[in-house]
Each structure stands twice: as structure tokens, then as C-alpha cells.
Amino acid sequence: MQSSHGGQFRVVVVGGGFAGLTTALALAHKRSSVSVVLVEPQDHFLFTPLLYELLSGELQTWQVAPKLEHLLAGHGIAWLQDRVTSINRQTRCLTTSSGRNLSFDRLVLTCGGVLQSFGVEGVTDHAVGFRTMADLRRLQHLVQRLQTTRPQPLQRLAIVGAGASGVELACKLADLLVGKSLIELIEQGDKILPGSREFNRQQALTALQQRDVSLRCRSRVQGVAADHLTLLVQGETETLPCAGVIWTAGLAVAPPLLLPSAPVGPQGQLICQADLRLAGEEAVFAAGDVAAVPDKRRQQPPPATAQVAMQQAPVLAHNVLASLDGEPLQDFHWNDLGEILSLGRGQATITAKGFTMAGPTAARLREVTYLVRMPGAGHRLAAAVGWLGEHLGP
Template identity: 30%
Template sequence: MTAPSDVPTEGPIVVLGAGYAGLTLAQEIVRRGRGKVAVTLVDRSPGHVLRTQLYQIGEIADAAGDVRRWLVPLARVFERTSVTFRRGDVRSIDLERRTVHLDSGELPYRGLAICLGNVAAYYHVPGAPENTQSVYRLSAAQRAAAALRASAERSDALPGEQRPRVLVIGGGSTGTELAAEIATTDWSRLVGRAARPPDVFLLTGALTFLAGFPPAVIERARATLRRIGVTIVHGLNVVRVDPGRVALEDGTVFVCDVAIWCAGLEAPPLIRELPVPHGKGGRIAPEPTLEVPGHPGVVAVGDAIEFHDPMTGVLAPSTAQAALSEARIAARNLLARLSGQPLEPYHYRERGILVALGARGGAGTVGPIALWGSPARFLKGVVERRYSRSVERGEPSRLL
């Protein structure tokens, strides 16, 4: 275990992951260090993925492989800054030797920020990884969009009045946004000929529909989904997935053309394997300062952590909004640690969350105010555009 006095004085600060957490953390180090602190930012992707916008599946299908709208090139974001972007795959982290192992070699560090996000959790459901789509990564969202597009293209060959059946598994905000988007996309325009609109089903399992949202918002969201033709199937877990067939715990077999898994997330294997305290799904359980216990000068931020606010006991959610605010404090604390200054605890404050329900619908909260319908959708669009613009300009950004 590394003692505080062991924190080296040489070498770069290495930031692993250039998602919402890593990008903000690197920008904050540049700002606080007045551009003089060397940072190496590592990601397997050449760009910052606008992951909160990956529910825009119709537009991704329409973009036909041109994903520039959802991917901001990292070399451009950090042009003329003290951040060096290194594209690579992180294989493992040696916390004792203060070295990261990449596919292209070793990277020693003075300070480290672990911001590697999360991956889909399939809960050992047989066939789920192979036979469902997902939207947790840009490449996965592209595959899901292609599968939906292909089912629209085949739809006029279906017998009688039959329509393609799409099952979205998981009734949290990601599944809900996605189901609404699929139901309101004009697939005929997209495939360039008459296509039958899909029947969209949203399956909620152990977690109820939009769990955690205020009841009024849930009711409005439910009514909006009904109006746009999404059927909610409540309270059933998936026990097996075969191609085109999803078996539920009550014995029902749901036949569908496309199944999309939005049922949960967990830490990636390399984080689960770290010899540090872990929370649910293998997420790192950091100190209140966001340092990794026993490893001064190493912080963990974003979806990769499970953080309970020590003052309120509230669990910070796996959202970009939380990742951004954690990253600002983690950057501050990392620099403080490296210069022998006192660290400060992070406190999570919920600012609100907005869910898009198709092109014109939405629901959510902003502070204590509940919003729905077109005002909620309008605000969601403003938040998304503002975030994308500030990332493109290389400026620090906020979500909500």
C-alpha cells in the first residue's frame, strides 16, 4: 500500500477514459494548473462520445455510419493544451508500481484518475450478450440502429397486417428514451420506401418504470408512451434470450425482431479486478475525497464508482451530471495531494434529470420543479446542444 509520502514528484498525471468524467477532469487540471501540469489522457476511442445522446437511434440509423455528431475528436479538444491524448486500450492498472498497462506499452504515472465508465451487465442471463443489441457505446448504438433499419426494410414482406416487433429491456431512463425514439422515428422516410412502423414494447424488470423519478413525472411519461404507441410490460425479468425469442420469468416467450438490452450496468472487468474496496457491480468505493482507499494520488470518478455522500448517505447516480461534478472535485484533490495541500470531500447535489420522449415529448425535474411535454423536451435539447458546443470548443461544461 502506498503511503502519502510515497507520492512521486515526477511524471505525468494520467487520466484513463475520456468520457464525461475523464474529459472534465483533464480540463479542470489544465485550468487549475494554468496549463503547466502535464496530463496524458488515454482512451480507446479517438473522440469523446456524446453518450447521453445515443438514444437518438433514428438519427444514428439515418447518419449511415457518419457519427461525427456523436463523437468529438479528442486531438481537437486538447489542441494547444498541456494534455497529450494517447489512443489506446487500458489492459490493467498496477497500483503498487504506479503503472498502467496499455495495449501499446506501459505508462508510469505520478497521479492517476480512473474514469473508465461501465459496461452492460447481463446478470448471467443465457444468450443476452449475443442476442440483444445495446446503446451503451457508440459502436453498439450503430449496430442497434442497423438492426432496426434492417427490420424496417424487411417489414413490407411480413404477412397480413403484421408489424416488426421491437422489445426494449429495462424501464429506466435509457430504455424509456430509446423506446420513445424508436416509436416516433419515421422509418419509411429513413429507408426510402414504405415501411410498417414497429410495435414497440418496453419491459421493466426488478426495477420499476422510471424508478426514482417523482410520481407525477412517471404518470406523464407513461401517458406519453401510451399515446405514441409504446406498450409497457411491467415487472418481469428476462431469464433467457435466443435469436428472436426472449423468455420471461413467468414462462412467456416474447417473439421479436429486435431486442435491445437497457437493463443495467456494471464496472468493467479491469476495475472489478483491482485490489481496492468495491461496491455494487464491482464499482470502486472511493473515499469521500474520491481518492481510492490506500492509494494517495489516485482518484476514481464517474460510472466506475459507487459513491455515497457521507453527509446525506445519498447514492450519487451513474449519470453524466454526477460524473462532471465529481470530476471537478477529484481534479482539485489530485492536484492538492501532489502538492501536499489538504483535500476536500465531494458532496453530491441533484440538479435534476430530463428524459426525452420522442421528438416532441419529455419529462423530468429541474431542481424542485417537475416538467413534462414540449417544455421538458425543449430544455433537454438546449442542455444537449450546450454541452456538445462547449466540448467542441474545449471549454469546461455543465449538464443541467
């Protein structure tokens, strides 16, 4: 196959999250003759599972959100700090928000998720997400304000969504704001952590109870205002005053405009084949939050987690190069390595292949496990050494 540029094949990776950055690094490592371009508007990579430790001060920014220029240095990857707005699949050319046009031989879409409001009024204007560094800064400012002002009667923070993000955040905030604010965890379903292991769910319930976090299940948010929530509880409308609302109820995907359009699933994800190519496509691949990927070994598609995205990356890199060489592609199969949840400062719970653990040791194991999985060998080593210095030093 001949490159459309007459020289090196150009692979463009859109999105510098788990799947995108790891794929770009793998491509550069496997084939120096392929030109790899990473398009990512942010100047850092964010290891989102450790965002809770960044909020609580247990880890530092350089460990959790290293600069992309440092991670990419020496790998021969071109980084374009821009945002892709549209992609022409027929001409194999994309357009960025700055007006730049970039052609490609292969395209990898790994756009991350964005806050899903479910059409609830006021979410965009008044709620704080917990997905980005900008979200973190807004929440840090809110926490600092509550910590330094005189507590008001029934002063509370409301967290909407009792999945993993909501539960982990509720425990961290309860530890940070003890005596300063009530923490209210709101879930429209009938239980917390609906997709989690039973051991982790029970440990989480205990952690929430120990921290006096108020859990409201079967409560649907109807509206968010600057100083209150409107809830629907058993058919009755209820107003819940609060000093702030953190929204962890779900993620939406927002891929760039595709021309012609591509098939999407019920959640808006791009429908892919098992080899991570878009359905009916040769040159466009997708992974991470934006991709709906079937798994022939499982009835359900893999979840939208960092674990899945990082497992997709090596398969993605292999298949991109194989498609350029005219070789067979591999199907992606998710290997479920287990589940780890942070449950407050210095506390965590782990369930992995029959192994369970909870408490401070689990928290330390969680941190070091995640740090050694950071993209970039140099950063992994520096982060692990820094962690050891903090925990094993005099």
C-alpha cells in the same frame, strides 16, 4: 514532493468519458506545469444523454460525438489511443493492451460502464446495447431493416429494462417505426422509472400509451435468442417472438486489473473515500460509473449519471493537484440539479428543483442544456450555434 520522473508531475487519466475528459481539461487549465496524459481507446467523446437524438436524426454526429483530437487541441494534453489492462499501485505504473508501460504520480480512473447481462443466456450474442457508437450503428441498421422491409405479423422489438434509457429508447423507436413494428418494453420490477420523479414518471407513462408501446412489468428475462425472448411471468415461462432485443437493463463496471487488488462494492465499483481517492490510497483517484463514493450529506451514494460525473470532475482536478502540493483535499457533494427525459421526437419532460415542464419546449430546452454542457468551450459554442441555426434559421 518530488516527481518520480525528476521533472513534471505526471497525471494519467484512464477513460475519456464525462468524468475523465472533463477532469483532464480542468487539470490542464489549472496547472500547465503538470503533465496530463489521457488514455482512451475511442477516437471520440460521446455525450450519451443525446444518443437518442442521434438515433432519430434530431442531432448530428459532430454535435453529439466530437473527435477527441479536436476537443484536446491546444490544451497540452497527451492522448494515448490505447486501453489500460493492468495497474501496479505499488510501483505506480500501468500497462496497456499494446504492451506499453506508463508510470504516473497520480492516476485517475474514470472507466465507463459496460452492458450488464446478469448472467442471462444469449444477451451477449443476440442483444443490442445502447451505450456506444457501435451500439448506435447496430440499432440504426436494425431500424433501417424494419423500415424498408414488409412488416410481418406481430413483428416487434423488445426493450429490456424500463429505467430512463429503456423508456427514452422505447419512445424514440416507436416514433421511428410507427406502422412497421410493435415496441415491447419489459421490466422485472412493478413499475417504470423506479428512481424518477413522479411528474416525469406520469409523463412517461402517457408518452408510452400514446405510442402504443406495450409495457410488461413483473417479467423476468430468462434467455435471449436471435428471434425470441424467454420470459418468466408469474411463475410461468413464456416465449416472445421478436425481430430484435435492445438491452438497457443495467450497467456493469470493468476497471483494469489492480495490483494489489482494491476493495469493491456489491456492484463491482471501486470503493472510494469522499475525496474521490480509492480507500487507503494516496495516488489513485476514481470517479464516474466505476466509483462508489459516499456522500456525508445523503444516505444513498450519488447515482451513476453524467450529471454526477461532470460535478465530480472539478473536485477531482482540485484534489489531484492538492495531493501533489500536500494540501487538504475536498469532499465531493452531489448537487441534484433535477431530471430530464426524452419522450420521443420533439418531446421531453423536466423536473428540476420544483420546476416541471413537458412537451416540445421541454425538448428544445433539454437539447440546448446538454449541448452547452459539452466538454470543451470551442465545441460548446459550435454545437450551440449549430443548434440555433437549425431551430431559429429561415
